[in-house]
Amino acid sequence: MADPSLSDEEITRLFRIRRTVLQMLNDRGYLVGDFEINETRAGFLSQFGDSFKREKLDIKKHKRNDDTDQIYVFFPDDEKVGVGKVKTYCNHMKNDGVHRAIMVAKQNLTPMAKTGISEMVIKGHLPRIQITDPIARYYGLKRGQVVKIIRPSETAGRYVTYRYVV
Numbered sequence: 001m002a003d004p005s006l007s008d009e010e011i012t013r014l015f016r017i018r019r020t021v022l023q024m025l026n027d028r029g030y031l032v033g034d035f036e037i038n039e040t041r042a043g044f045l046s047q048f049g050d051s052f053k054r055e056k057l058d059i060k061k062h063k064r065n066d067d068t069d070q071i072y073v074f075f076p077d078d079e080k081v082g083v084g085k086v087k088t089y090c091n092h093m094k095n096d097g098v099h100r101a102i103m104v105a106k107q108n109l110t111p112m113a114k115t116g117i118s119e120m121v122i123k124g125h126l127p128r129i130q131i132t133d134p135i136a137r138y139y140g141l142k143r144g145q146v147v148k149i150i151r152p153s154e155t156a157g158r159y160v161t162y163r164y165v166v
Helices: 008-027 042-048 082-094 111-125 136-137
Strands: 059-063 066-074 100-103 146-153 159-165
Touching: 008 042, 008 059, 008 066, 042 146, 082 100, 082 111
Parallel strands: 066 100
Antiparallel strands: 059 066, 146 159
């Protein structure tokens, strides 16, 4: 039996959300079984209905042709997801060697959580420049800024790169 705190409508909504997420992962090339995509609401309830918690819906999948390319889908229980929960998820991903994730939250993230995610994404993908670097000091750059650098290039005429100020 499902948690009495969840209405029948909420359970149906979560069932549909999970099914849509699984279809999306399948369309993106992740290994998702037809039985998962075609699961009935009754099957969903029998699998997740007892002491229902959204976090039981979390999904981890890998690409069909590459076991190392994985993704998590998190369903946090929190009404508002804060930076602490985001860091918990990031640590979980780091420990498992997973570099992609989707979060299905009840409401918007807190402003601090949004900032934390942005910083994690930027730090993971952009080269860094130290705040103590002479050029950073010259231009008065602040931590968290992204700087566009244009250099002359013999082959392309000019080379554009970006740096994240740390």
